[in-house]
Amino acid sequence: MQIIDSDVVIIGGGGAGLRAAIAVAETAPDLKVNMISKVYPVRSHTVSAEGGIAGVVKEDDSFESHCFDTIRGSDYLADQDAVEFFVEDAPKRIYELEEWGCPWSRFEDGTIAVRAFGGMSVKRTVYAADKTGFYMLSALWERSLKYPQIKNYDEWHVTRLFRVGEKMAGLYAINLKNGEHAVFRAKAFVLSTGGACRIFSFNTNGNIKTGDGMALAYNIGASLKDMEFVQFHPTGLPHTGILITEGARGEGGYLLNNKGERFMKEYLPAKMELGPRDIVSRSIVSEIKAGRAFKGPYGSYVHLDIRHLGEKKIMERLPLVREVALEFAHIDPVHEPIPVMPVAHYYMGGVHTDKETATNVSGLYAAGEVACVTINGSNRLGSNSLAECLVFGNAAGVQASRFAQETALQTVSEAEVRDEERRITQLYERNGAENLSKVRESMQRTMHELVGIERNEKELEAALDAILKLQERWKRIGLQDKSKTFNTEFTSLLELENMLVVSEACVRSALAREESRGSHTRSDFPARDDKNFLKHLLVERGADGMILKDHPVTITKWQPQERKY
Ligand SMILES: Cc1cc2nc3c(=O)[nH]c(=O)nc-3n(C[C@H](O)[C@H](O)[C@H](O)COP(=O)(O)OP(=O)(O)OC[C@H]3O[C@@H](n4cnc5c(N)ncnc54)[C@H](O)[C@@H]3O)c2cc1C
Numbered sequence: 001m002q003i004i005d006s007d008v009v010i011i012g013g014g015g016a017g018l019r020a021a022i023a024v025a026e027t028a029p030d031l032k033v034n035m036i037s038k039v040y041p042v043r044s045h046t047v048s049a050e051g052g053i054a055g056v057v058k059e060d061d062s063f064e065s066h067c068f069d070t071i072r073g074s075d076y077l078a079d080q081d082a083v084e085f086f087v088e089d090a091p092k093r094i095y096e097l098e099e100w101g102c103p104w105s106r107f108e109d110g111t112i113a114v115r116a117f118g119g120m121s122v123k124r125t126v127y128a129a130d131k132t133g134f135y136m137l138s139a140l141w142e143r144s145l146k147y148p149q150i151k152n153y154d155e156w157h158v159t160r161l162f163r164v165g166e167k168m169a170g171l172y173a174i175n176l177k178n179g180e181h182a183v184f185r186a187k188a189f190v191l192s193t194g195g196a197c198r199i200f201s202f203n204t205n206g207n208i209k210t211g212d213g214m215a216l217a218y219n220i221g222a223s224l225k226d227m228e229f230v231q232f233h234p235t236g237l238p239h240t241g242i243l244i245t246e247g248a249r250g251e252g253g254y255l256l257n258n259k260g261e262r263f264m265k266e267y268l269p270a271k272m273e274l275g276p277r278d279i280v281s282r283s284i285v286s287e288i289k290a291g292r293a294f295k296g297p298y299g300s301y302v303h304l305d306i307r308h309l310g311e312k313k314i315m316e317r318l319p320l321v322r323e324v325a326l327e328f329a330h331i332d333p334v335h336e337p338i339p340v341m342p343v344a345h346y347y348m349g350g351v352h353t354d355k356e357t358a359t360n361v362s363g364l365y366a367a368g369e370v371a372c373v374t375i376n377g378s379n380r381l382g383s384n385s386l387a388e389c390l391v392f393g394n395a396a397g398v399q400a401s402r403f404a405q406e407t408a409l410q411t412v413s414e415a416e417v418r419d420e421e422r423r424i425t426q427l428y429e430r431n432g433a434e435n436l437s438k439v440r441e442s443m444q445r446t447m448h449e450l451v452g453i454e455r456n457e458k459e460l461e462a463a464l465d466a467i468l469k470l471q472e473r474w475k476r477i478g479l480q481d482k483s484k485t486f487n488t489e490f491t492s493l494l495e496l497e498n499m500l501v502v503s504e505a506c507v508r509s510a511l512a513r514e515e516s517r518g519s520h521t522r523s524d525f526p527a528r529d530d531k532n533f534l535k536h537l538l539v540e541r542g543a544d545g546m547i548l549k550d551h552p553v554t555i556t557k558w559q560p561q562e563r564k565y
């Protein structure tokens with residue numbers, strides 16, 4: 001067995017992982033960093049972010065206002081100390097990225113341009129046309145190449161984490177190019193493996209967003225937090241789930257029902273289409289229920305109209321929206337409205353960390369969508385998460401490099417390594433009768449139909465029962481492909497196991513939260529209940545399965561009040 005040692009290992013090469021690797025290289029140039037990613041880093045999901053990144057960069061804006069918008073948007077479940085740190089650090093990270101080559105769009109006067117985004121009281125979303133993630137990830141990737149001490153293990157899949165006592169000590173990974181196995185040891189680790197919305201059948205996420213990091217961390221005793229909160233974005237293209245960015249509404253796009261009415265005036269007249277995503281998505285569901293939506297082969301939808309912006313502005317600000325509408329819906333938004341429906345998009349919950357990204361496993365830090373710091377609480381504001389990747393990716397890198405300098409390399413238990421080797425070999429050799437894609441589809445449908453925008457006890461109980469049965473069926477899935485070179489059937493099997501862990505955590509937390517808050521709507525408990533539920537729910541691994549625990553919300557100066565817009 002190959003053993004690969006370094007000071008810090010970064011798991012994941014998206015926005016958060018790359019920013020963390022750069023932070024280690026900059027704060028402690030002598031440290032050796034290994035960055036592992038199951039895809040070539042610039043194919044990470046960050047590349048597909050469209051609309052922009054939030055930060056206070058204009059004079060009409062203030063830290064106070066960005067904090068308040070984020071906390072109100074979270075329905076008061078965000079930890080306010082984390083939000084304050086986030087808001088104050090975000091502008092520095094945005095300017096720094098520009099120095100590293102990220103071409104932010106400009107206003108006519110040459111200053112950085114900002115656009116409106118849902119739930120924000122002023123225009124504070126910085127962008128690079130509607131391909132923000134692509135430009136950000138390219139700039140981060142190029143910057144990381146400047147540091148020879150960062151070594152990339154691209155197309156390596158992490159299958160297990162190892163700890164020694166209380167401390168994170170190593171991990172097991174497979175080289176997807178040739179099936180070779182290795183143990184990576186280090187003094188500190190940053191988990192930045194992204195989100196998990198592939199657990200839903202209709203989602204905007206890349207195929208690789210399967211919650212691996214959440215399951216890997218849970219398996220070695222890290223707590224998960226806020227797992228019931230999943231964001232549905234109001235505007236996905238029917239069938240494919242491809243996202244039409246909120247930037248389209250930020251630039252002035254409207255939502256229309258089948259009567260041609262801007263229905264948001266009935267639900268949120270002060271903000272209209274620029275309300276937070278949970279409220280806009282629920283409003284679309286209400287229109288569908290009231291029979292005021294269009295019916296199509298892939299379900300009911302409403303219209304997003306940007307025709308009035310004109311071709312010039314659409315091509316300048318929203319070229320990707322036009323490109324994907326033409327390519328995937330055969331509609332030219334210059335001349336026709338775009339069909340849209342709510343789609344699973346972002347995982348608010350994740351691996352529980354403190355505001356400096358430390359998990360409850362010593363030496364393991366987490367940042368980006370896999371983590372739950374939490375600045376998002378029960379509903380994230382669009383454009384906050386790219387900033388979250390930079391702010392907390394940087395913080396995780398700084399913390400990991402400090403920790404690595406104070407600690408020694410641990411020896412991973414040989415028995416545990418052999419155990420993982422055996423498990424992987426057995427998975428390859430499995431000849432079970434169950435079919436991988438059928439089990440996965442069944443999970444995705446269960447989550448979508450029973451754990452979607454509106455939830456209730458009866459359906460959640462049914463979902464839990466279904467997920468537990470699917471976990472049993474997973475054990476009987478047989479592999480047809482036994483090859484060692486880019487065996488996607490094999491990696492899908494590992495990913496499905498992780499998604500079933502995330503799904504179970506989601507359903508159990510959703511059942512326990514008997515109130516409606518942010519993205520979590522319980523039709524049987526329609527009101528927010530601060531008396532009993534102004535708290536986070538942690539999910540931990542117990543001897544007999546998942547255990548739920550309460551965790552307090554940190555409130556600094558914004559006392560919970562009714563969420564009004
Ligand atoms: C279509 C779309 C548009 C979006 N638009 C915006 C926007 O405009 N503004 C905004 O703020 N947010 C947006 N978001 C959300 C935001 O882009 C993501 O939350 C953020 O980019 C996540 O970055 P990350 O670094 O945490 O993870 P990712 O970019 O998903 O990277 C995860 C990394 O982990 C690696 N990895 C995962 N599992 C393993 C494993 N088992 N072994 C090895 N490596 C592994 C992957 O290879 C990858 O490198 C959007 C999201 C989507 C899906």
